[in-house]
Amino acid sequence: MVPIGLCSVAALGISLERLWSLRVRRVAPPGLLADVQRELAGGSAESGRVAEMCAPCHLGAIFMAGLANARHGREAMRDSMEGAAATAVHEMERYLTALGTIAAISPLLGLLGTVLGMIEVFRVLVEDGIGNPSVFASGISEALVTTAAGLAVAIPALILHRYLLRKVDDLLMVMERQSARLVEMVHAQGGER
Numbered sequence: 001m002v003p004i005g006l007c008s009v010a011a012l013g014i015s016l017e018r019l020w021s022l023r024v025r026r027v028a029p030p031g032l033l034a035d036v037q038r039e040l041a042g043g044s045a046e047s048g049r050v051a052e053m054c055a056p057c058h059l060g061a062i063f064m065a066g067l068a069n070a071r072h073g074r075e076a077m078r079d080s081m082e083g084a085a086a087t088a089v090h091e092m093e094r095y096l097t098a099l100g101t102i103a104a105i106s107p108l109l110g111l112l113g114t115v116l117g118m119i120e121v122f123r124v125l126v127e128d129g130i131g132n133p134s135v136f137a138s139g140i141s142e143a144l145v146t147t148a149a150g151l152a153v154a155i156p157a158l159i160l161h162r163y164l165l166r167k168v169d170d171l172l173m174v175m176e177r178q179s180a181r182l183v184e185m186v187h188a189q190g191g192e193r
Contacts, residue, residue, distance in 0.1 A: 001113065001145075001146060001149060003109050004106060004109050004110060004113070004146065004149045004150050004153055007102045007105065007106050007109065007153050007157075008106075008152075008153045010098070010102055011099060011102045011103070011106075011153060011156070011157040011160070014095045014096075014098060014099045014102075015099065015157075015160045015164070017095065018094075018095060018096065018099070018164050019164070021092075021094075022092060022164065022167050022168065022171065024171070024174075025057075026056070026057060027057055027058045027059065027088075027092065027171050027175075028057060028058065028059040028171055028174045028175050028178065029057055029059065029060075032053065032054070032057065032059055032060060032063070032178070033063075033178045033181060033182060035053050036050055036053065036054065036063055036067075036182065037182075037185060039053070040185070040186070050063075050064075050067065051064060058088035058091065058092065058171075058175065059088075059174075059175050059178060059179075061084050061087070061088060062081050062084040062085050062088060062175060062179055063081075063178075063179070063182055064084075065080040065081055065083065065084035066078070066080055066081040066084075066179065066182060066183060066186075067182075067186070068080065070186045070187070073187075074183060074187045077183055077186065077187070078183055081179050081182075081183070085172075085175060085176070085179065088175070089168070089172060092168045092171065092172075093165075093168055096161060096164055096165060096168070099157055099160065099161045099164070100158075100161045102153070102154075102157045103154050103157035103158035103161050104154075106150045106151070106153040106154035106157065107147070107150045107151055107154045108150070109146070109150050110146045110147040110148070110149055110150020110151060110154075111146075111147055111150065112146075113143070113145075113146025113147070113149075113150070114143045114144055114146050114147045116143075117139070117140075117142060117143025117144075117146065118140065118143050120139070120143075121136065121139035121140055121143060124139065
């Protein structure tokens with residue numbers, strides 16, 4: 001039960017941290033592209049204002065990587081944004097493998113506990129005989145508790161793991177669209193800027 005308890009604490013901690021870290025406002029704020037577009041239209045592409053707006057989020061880091069290489073052409077801008085996006089995706093997926101592992105091993109730990117409990121029940125049965133069937137049934141019942149505990153940890157962990165993976169995919173789609181729009185905006189009219 002101790003490893004299952006540790007898995008439940010880890011799953012809860014990872015889930016809460018990822019839910020907090022993957023908020024839309026923290027990853028890809030809805031108005032960021034419009035704000036950057038306004039600054040660029042005002043001629044302040046090199047100002048610290050754009051960097052200040054982009055600093056607190058992953059999408060902003062992608063924008064800054066692209067803007068830093070915009071003068072080298074559309075392909076250079078795209079390549080630098082893809083590199084920054086790979087870093088952002090890696091950061092967004094942090095700990096999700098551990099959460100998936102917890103979802104996978106928790107039922108196995110529960111099953112292991114049940115098997116060990118059944119071995120103990122049969123050992124006692126061999127030593128003491130079947131004199132009292134209620135003691136035998138009680139031992140089996142206690143052995144099955146670990147399987148139930150393992151499943152109780154695994155099911156929510158699996159649901160949260162799938163939800164968080166989907167959330168990362170959705171955020172990535174938003175970031176790709178916004179990045180493509182920035183590239184088109186910067187290099188509009190035959191490659192200006």
